[in-house]
Amino acid sequence: MADKPTSIAIVGAGTIGLSFAALHLAKSPECLVSIFDTRSDLRNYVHASLPGYLTDVDVAQCLARLKITTSLEDAVKDADVVQEQGPENLDFKQKIWPKIEAAASKDALFWSSTSGILASEQSQHMHDRSRLIVVHPYNPPHVMPLLEVVPSPSTTQDVVDRTLTFWQSLGRVPVLIRKECTGFVANRLAFALFREACSLVAQGVVSVEDLDSVVQSSMGPRWTVAGPFKSYHAGGGEGGLQSFMDKIGVTVQACWTASDDDVKKHDVRVDADWQREVCRQTKEVYGVVEVSERDRKTRRVLEAVQDGTLPTRP
Amino acid sequence: MADKPTSIAIVGAGTIGLSFAALHLAKSPECLVSIFDTRSDLRNYVHASLPGYLTDVDVAQCLARLKITTSLEDAVKDADVVQEQGPENLDFKQKIWPKIEAAASKDALFWSSTSGILASEQSQHMHDRSRLIVVHPYNPPHVMPLLEVVPSPSTTQDVVDRTLTFWQSLGRVPVLIRKECTGFVANRLAFALFREACSLVAQGVVSVEDLDSVVQSSMGPRWTVAGPFKSYHAGGGEGGLQSFMDKIGVTVQACWTASDDDVKKHDVRVDADWQREVCRQTKEVYGVVEVSERDRKTRRVLEAVQDGTLPTRP
Structure with a gap:
């Protein structure tokens, strides 16, 4: 070629x-x-x-x-x-x-x-x-x-x-991707977080708009710079991911267990009752999204993380 | 004050x-x-x-x-x-x-x-x-x-x-956060994706480093600009999140079901067998993470998404 x-x-x-x-x-x-x-x-x-x-x-x-x-x-x-x-x-x-x-x-x-x-x-x-x-x-x-x-x-x-x-x-x-699997990797990861998001909104813990704010002001920027393994590895200091799991593994497991319980309790399956209210709230908050603005901002974010020469402004 | x-x-x-x-x-x-x-x-x-x-x-x-x-x-x-x-x-x-x-x-x-x-x-x-x-x-x-x-x-x-x-x-x-709950919201969301990440690596679908690359080049930048609800709402076009769920809800549910099955099959609980290999791989790939470099890049990303006046470079 x-x-x-x-x-x-x-x-x-x-x-x-x-x-x-x-x-x-x-x-x-x-x-x-x-x-x-x-x-x-x-x-x-x-x-x-x-x-x-x-x-x-x-x-x-x-x-x-x-x-x-x-x-x-x-x-x-x-x-x-x-x-x-x-x-x-x-x-x-x-x-x-x-x-x-x-x-x-x-x-x-x-x-x-x-x-x-x-x-x-x-x-x-x-x-x-x-x-x-x-x-x-x-x-x-x-x-x-x-x-x-x-x-x-x-x-x-x-x-x-x-x-x-x-x-x-x-x-x-x-x-x-080393093995063919349902949904490949990106969607599997994104949908796992999305299910938890739906579950927390369905329970009334947080609103749709506030949940998006949480992600945009924490995981989004963090994971743009370092994926989850690198992030938690850094979180463990010199001992890395193993130290992280030793220190806060109990909390991680408590969250996983609570997630499973809540998904069952609130019946968070596609097309179940929770979905109508979550869709309604999302539509009410966002109307029709302007994707060209989203894409323009995404390009800026990608440039910011890629370009090592850009100074941080004071 | x-x-x-x-x-x-x-x-x-x-x-x-x-x-x-x-x-x-x-x-x-x-x-x-x-x-x-x-x-x-x-x-x-x-x-x-x-x-x-x-x-x-x-x-x-x-x-x-x-x-x-x-x-x-x-x-x-x-x-x-x-x-x-x-x-x-x-x-x-x-x-x-x-x-x-x-x-x-x-x-x-x-x-x-x-x-x-x-x-x-x-x-x-x-x-x-x-x-x-x-x-x-x-x-x-x-x-x-x-x-x-x-x-x-x-x-x-x-x-x-x-x-x-x-x-x-x-x-x-x-x-x-409107109701006290286990782990609050940010960790609940992040740990849900992290469990899926651990599960996919434990299954040999993807390496630790490649999984981080997936997140850094897709969800990270996307969710910096628009959280999961806004993103999928945009993905549904004029019909919004409801349309998105109508169109690809079957795939979403298939991913959720596969996740649950895989977590059980590979025993993805904190401190179970998978954890040693995932921690080993993470340490091998990343050594000790330089957090000041991470924080500098994160600041740049946050500036890029916040500042509406920055032009996109050609």
């Missing part, structure tokens, strides 16, 4: 597809992107929507490297990478990969952006199942650095390596 | 005590701080340690407003606020509050920095139990904006209001 401009086929022009297209066009000044979707207004839709994802770059120069097509074969035939974000539906994915495989070059990387349908399931009808790998973004991928790279047991090490190298060279954060 | 400089008594000169002392001295250019502890080398210890917490301020000017004393009465007698961070030990706290109450002025606010011993328990032997309130920081308080304000059922609304107003006027983020 080093000798000529990289060519990337985006299969599925939803918000994730457009966000990835924008990321590639903006981050790699020479790469070519083709976008495939079956929607009849595809060209107008992409030209209307894509510029919104292209911030701080020459939009016309980006669009000049873009092909828009309703032919899957046309989209993938010259691609070095085929990146799929069609419907989250096993049948769709099992049917499209053999078509992509038949039309694409034999060296092309095959990436699914799925948030939960394993590569080992998606690849069932492929000729060569070793080519498929999940590359799950954190939404929206043109802003957020994380990509969860999840091979199936059949995926070759070469595919894993080339996938990790691609994203590292773009300055993103690809993370290898 | 408005007519003369605010006077704050810090009871217990551990790391939290010094961090709070530094916060008050640095944030309120006129306030007076007295530090009480029973350690025999108190004066030398405070003079050696406190400057490390005083960044971007005139250290000599701060120290000139500091009193260091091994007499509890001397520390609290003129205080507008008495802030306790002694040992996390119910007996200690139950015994010290009546002494503080006897020595302090009748209007002084009484705050405990405890991470888990409820005000309703601590205040058992006080003459007036309505004065005590928990003000639990996120460590270290001279950096992190959050204060969890947790009244007991006896605490007066006046004490709650004055406490919230104090911290708001300092530009911090005091959050009212």
Whole structure:
């Protein structure tokens, strides 16, 4: 892929597809992107929507490297990478990969952006199942650095390596997930905290807005700088995480036990009674969220943590 | 407290005590701080340690407003606020509050920095139990904006209001916790995610270092800008959180169920077998963490999200 401009086929022009297209066009000044979707207004839709994802770059120069097509074969035939974000539906994915495989070059990387349908399931009808790998973004991928790279047991090490190298060279954060599992890692972690958040609001311990304030003024900034293991390891001083657990393990276990009890007591399952009030309160507090403002602030936060040269203002 | 400089008594000169002392001295250019502890080398210890917490301020000017004393009465007698961070030990706290109450002025606010011993328990032997309130920081308080304000059922609304107003006027983020509960809110949330993190590492799904990378490049920055409710509410588009749950509730529940199953299967309780390997891996990856670098970066992140005027660099 080093000798000529990289060519990337985006299969599925939803918000994730457009966000990835924008990321590639903006981050790699020479790469070519083709976008495939079956929607009849595809060209107008992409030209209307894509510029919104292209911030701080020459939009016309980006669009000049873009092909828009309703032919899957046309989209993938010259691609070095085929990146799929069609419907989250096993049948769709099992049917499209053999078509992509038949039309694409034999060296092309095959990436699914799925948030939960394993590569080992998606690849069932492929000729060569070793080519498929999940590359799950954190939404929206043109802003957020994380990509969860999840091979199936059949995926070759070469595919894993080339996938990790691609994203590292773009300055993103690809993370290898070593075993296929329900929900991968980021959502598993986020939903664990979210369940506790729902439970505490459902119990009336804290309001929706105050709970968000808690996270924004504590874990959010802390975990931007150091993840949970590094944070608690630091919290243990010289003895590290082991000291931390020795010192406050009793409190940690008390919290875990209380969480389990409360989740049961307040029936914190999806679609149970608590959900209506939590959704109502959230809507009342936030109305419709302005995501462009969120994304702008997120970029600033990411710059702040990455750039070692910025001085702290007094 | 408005007519003369605010006077704050810090009871217990551990790391939290010094961090709070530094916060008050640095944030309120006129306030007076007295530090009480029973350690025999108190004066030398405070003079050696406190400057490390005083960044971007005139250290000599701060120290000139500091009193260091091994007499509890001397520390609290003129205080507008008495802030306790002694040992996390119910007996200690139950015994010290009546002494503080006897020595302090009748209007002084009484705050405990405890991470888990409820005000309703601590205040058992006080003459007036309505004065005590928990003000639990996120460590270290001279950096992190959050204060969890947790009244007991006896605490007066006046004490709650004055406490919230104090911290708001300092530009911090005091959050009212409406019911006393195990671990309050921040630790409950953080430990819920931490349990899931431990579970996923114990299963070999992801390494300690990679798990931290996941959090630092996704939830950390996202939740710095918008807490979990606001984030998922945005994720649901115009229909908000309710739409989000309608669309991906099945995935959320699948993750919750998988988490519960895995925690049981891998026996993820404090001090069980998984803990040794997770602690070993953490130590191997991180050694001893440089917290001053962490705190410097955290300040930059907090500035980036707070300051609406900073442009995003291209």
